């Protein structure tokens with residue numbers, strides 16, 4: 381553990397992923413869909429991610445929003461060095477990374493612009509109370525009026541049963557003086573022995589078993605950041621709303637679009653109780669919904685000042701917004717994973733929207749016209765559910781797709797060297813799309829002109845993996861030659877069955 385880390389686990393670098401909720405285009409759509417006016421995030425604007433980790437999200441967003449300026453800050457210098465290298469390799473000119481702590485960022489705020497958007501993903505829960513205060517001070521000083529803050533955190537009551545397990549994990553870690561690589565196995569073994577020994581805590585915490593099973597499949601980097609950090613605090617929604625209030629922020633809506641849809645977020649009976657109890661108190665309603673669905677993680681959007689759109693303004697703001705398929709029509713489904721599990725969409729409502737988009741991008745106005753009922757509120761909800769499920773995306777006239785294409789070249793080069801960032805930049809959507817390993821391999825085949833057909837691409841993929849010493853294993857057995865190529869052909873089939881075309885339509889290549 382290094383001295384600058386303020387108790388934050390730095391021995392294992394945080395996993396590097398892309399989080400689509402951080403995209404300005406998503407935040408703006410979420411605001412409009414919930415009936416609020418977002419700041420102008422279409423052209424030149426300033427965006428800052430605090431605790432940006434390896435900077436993957438910031439780099440993807442900078443590449444796909446070339447007229448905006450992006451800042452990524454994180455006190456972990458190794459991560460900032462990686463983030464800078466990725467930006468430099470892709471020749472991105474609109475992103476700056478600083479290895480500043482939150483305290484340093486406050487001291488040097490005069491060197492920064494006033495921001496339209498400040499985001500924090502996976503930070504609030506894992507830092508000290510003092511750091512939380514610093515974050516609020518930074519927001520207080522650097523966010524523009526009308527600016528947005530995105531904040532995600534572990535939530536209560538969803539984490540209440542695992543709170544004590546986290547305490548146990550941290551204690552085992554401290555008492556054995558271990559490195560975070562070795563600690564998970566010891567901690568899970570102790571939990572198993574206690575459970576088998578009839579420990580009442582485990583018996584009376586039914587959500588813990590599946591959580592521990594899931595933990596066995598996670599990387600030690602994830603384990604360390606979630607369970608071994610000195611600081612770890614899940615929040616109730618109202619606690620965060622109060623903290624944000626200190627930085628003059630109001631709750632706008634959830635970036636997980638289904639969370640703020642009363643009829644999708646809870647059972648109908650619970651929705652009635654929430655409506656009766658909370659009335660117009662949106663913050664209390666949100667908190668009560670978290671009890672109704674035992675929320676464990678929140679992704680929230682706050683705003684410095686709220687501007688309600690009236691229903692006509694909301695329609696007019698959305699009418700000309702274009703949408704496109706984010707998956708091939710044949711792979712699109714209408715199953716929406718929300719806070720109460722999966723709900724099935726309506727074939728009469730959602731299929732016509734997907735069918736319309738299979739013919740090419742369409743505006744909200746055109747999508748609305750494809751629906752059986754001309755009810756704008758229902759149209760907004762239908763489109764929002766498809767955006768939530770990542771089946772469709774808002775798309776835009778793109779100023780310059782080249783930075784996004786260059787970044788994809790860098791992401792694919794990394795994949796060739798067995799570093800998988802699992803994302804491809806989609807310039808037309810001003811965001812990225814999460815991509816599986818097989819998708820990345822298929823994208824490499826496209827980039828290298830080896831995408832004539834699936835069999836050729838599978839042979840290329842096998843050669844690429846073999847040349848870098850990677851093996852394919854199924855049921856404990858290593859696959860070689862024809863078996864390996866057949867396996868890869870299966871895995872890469874969805875990409876060749878339309879995904880590559882979708883990525884091309886979104887300007888990825």
Ligand SMILES: C[S@@+](CC[C@H](N)C(=O)[O-])C[C@H]1O[C@@H](n2cnc3c(N)ncnc32)[C@H](O)[C@@H]1O
Nearest residue numbers: 388394431432433454455456480481482501502
């Ligand atoms: C859980 S990680 C999230 C990283 C990234 N936002 C993501 O979601 O991939 C939290 C990040 O906050 C950074 N961090 C923690 N305390 C910090 C501080 N006091 N100042 C600046 N960064 C800090 C860590 O280095 C780490 O990269």
